[in-house]
Amino acid sequence: MTVSELQRERLAYKRFRSRRSTVVALLSTLVFAAVAYATVTGAPGWPRVRDSFFDVDVAWRALPAVLEGLWLNLRVLMVCGVLIVVLALGVAALRTLRGPVWFPVRALATGYVDLFRGMPLILTLYLVGFGLPALRLTGVPNDYVVLGGAALVLTYTAYVAEVFRAGIESVHPSQVAAARSLGLGPRRTLRLVVLPQAVRRVLPALLNDFVALQKDCGLISVLGAVDAVRAAQIEQARTFNFTPYVLAGLLFVLLAVPSARFADAMARRAERREGRR
Amino acid sequence: MTTPVLSVRNLVKRYGPHTVLDGVDLDVREHEVVALIGSSGSGKSTLLRCVNLLEELDDGQVLLDGVDVSDPRVDADVARRGMGIVFQAFNLFPHMSVLDNITLAPRVVHRVPRGEAERTALELLDRMGLADKARSYPDRLSGGQQQRVAIARSLAYSPRLLLLDEITSALDPELVGEVLALVRELAGQGRTILMATHEMGFARQVADRVCFLDGGRLIESGPPAQVLGEPEHERTRQFLRRIIEAGRL
Known part of the structure; x- marks a missing residue:
């Protein structure tokens, strides 16, 4: 491959330009970091804040308890995540049913979504966590972890069902026509042709909801379950130092980063496979 | 002699290991209608996209009214204001x-x-x-x-220059006529047009010059009667024979 003198000069110019952008980005980042650092550490209350929020000793001593709490959060996350996906697919499928026979089912699914998408999660947690056991029905568990998980599933299923429904409705009708023309029934059309395309399309939104769920798992602490947030609270009450909260927050962030990168990777993979880009 | 509206000099475009345009030279003068013909994959569309700076060149130049718009120092958005392109799939905003x-x-x-x-x-x-x-x-x-x-x-x-990228290829046969009639009218108004087309009959009627592309090279260029009627190159003849066999000429 011979390259003309002109093209060599142009490539050199492009390389120069990209190097210049890198340097500019680096400089502006440094300046921004310096300003942020000076503003925070220069604040009159900084010494107090440093001692009560960023005490390494306190953090180290609180770590085992907070980690154990986080392990509970993780288990709740996994179980709830699976339940939410399965139930939400069901609700979304019910909402896309056509025909007057299905009106009650559709109405019920719509009512459910309206109710739990509109209700603040914290209220659902209180109602399910404290209200359900108060009924004293046999068979209703009174474990706060289970009840908290149930509240999360109720709320998130409503959200995720809407994401799935948007995906299902975004698949062009011609795809259904093609599947039906090959003799596939409505259910197999949905399962083999519509859903795979729908899920791929809404994957970024789903993973976004997954990260939100990850954080909201910390809310089961309001019922008294000893998760990472609750463990941090106990440590804080013992030491009168807020560092355990910062620690728990950092751990939640660390948990969210792999999910976010995974979401990006999945989106890229789908793009590559379908030949876009 | 006046500067051509469009000058393409030694244009090279590669996709990975595949060379799509392999050193194309082409001038389009004011009021001239130039038709690019060639089988699919010969580089017609890529040439138009390179002229519109929608693709980055791997070598060579695109000059618009004598100004090198392929220079990385030139703002492509400004350069494109002098050109209009019409795509095969319309690309209207829905x-x-x-x-x-x-x-x-x-x-x-x-x-x-x-x-x-x-x-x-x-x-x-x-x-x-x-x-x-x-x-x-x-x-x-x-x-x-x-x-x-x-x-x-x-x-x-x-725009000074109109680029038409196989604008009738996605149309039903009975709708081709109305679009070609419009292009014929534009040509009659003295617009400068560079078009890729599969409509040989239309190219013969409307174009001032026909260019045959094959394997990313400009094989033959001249008045329509000559290129389509008495082509000099064997590859042009083969291409036209296939077109005639398909009943398209």
């Missing part, structure tokens, strides 16, 4: 009415006041017999109507 599609560039890029831009757009639509469709949305129109709107969109800011 969320905008016909009128908004046409007035978008004049209003946003060329800072023409909305009232004036809409007057110009309606005149264009009127000449194309589409005045009653101004408020419709693209998906409500037939393919032929959509493609005529796309042509109006690229004409709305009076």
Whole structure:
């Protein structure tokens, strides 16, 4: 491959330009970091804040308890995540049913979504966590972890069902026509042709909801379950130092980063496979 | 001799290991209509996309009125204001009415006041017999109507050079005529046009010059009667024979 003198000069110019952008980005980042650092550490209350929020000793001593709490959060996350996906697919499928026979089912699914998408999660947690056991029905568990998980599933299923429904409705009708023309029934059309395309399309939104769920798992602490947030609270009450909260927050962030990168990777993979880009 | 509106010099474009354009030289003079012919994959579309700077060149130059617009120091957005391109698949914006599609560039890029831009757009639509469709949305129109709107969109800011990329290939046969009639009219008005086409009969009637591309090289170029009637090169002859066998000439 011979390259003309002109093209060599142009490539050199492009390389120069990209190097210049890198340097500019680096400089502006440094300046921004310096300003942020000076503003925070220069604040009159900084010494107090440093001692009560960023005490390494306190953090180290609180770590085992907070980690154990986080392990509970993780288990709740996994179980709830699976339940939410399965139930939400069901609700979304019910909402896309056509025909007057299905009106009650559709109405019920719509009512459910309206109710739990509109209700603040914290209220659902209180109602399910404290209200359900108060009924004293046999068979209703009174474990706060289970009840908290149930509240999360109720709320998130409503959200995720809407994401799935948007995906299902975004698949062009011609795809259904093609599947039906090959003799596939409505259910197999949905399962083999519509859903795979729908899920791929809404994957970024789903993973976004997954990260939100990850954080909201910390809310089961309001019922008294000893998760990472609750463990941090106990440590804080013992030491009168807020560092355990910062620690728990950092751990939640660390948990969210792999999910976010995974979401990006999945989106890229789908793009590559379908030949876009 | 005046500078050509478009000069392509030693244009090279590669996709990975595949060389799509392998050193193409081409001039288009003012008021000239040049047709690019060749089998699919010969590089016609890529050439047009490179001229419109939608693709980055791997070597060579694109000069517009003598100005090298392929230089990385030149703002491609500014350079493109002198050209209009019409795509095979129309590429109209489905969320905008016909009128908004046409007035978008004049209003946003060329800072023409909305009232004036809409007057110009309606005149264009009127000449194309589409005045009653101004408020419709693209998906409500037939393919032929959509493609005529796309042509109006690229004409709305009076570009020096019009690029047409196989604009009838996605149309039903009975709709091809209305679009070709429009192009014939534009050619008659003295517009400078570079078009890729599969319509040999049309190229023969309308083009001042026909260029045959094969394997990313410009094999043969000349008046339509000569290139399509008595081609000098064996590969041009083979290509035309295949076209005749397919009943397209």
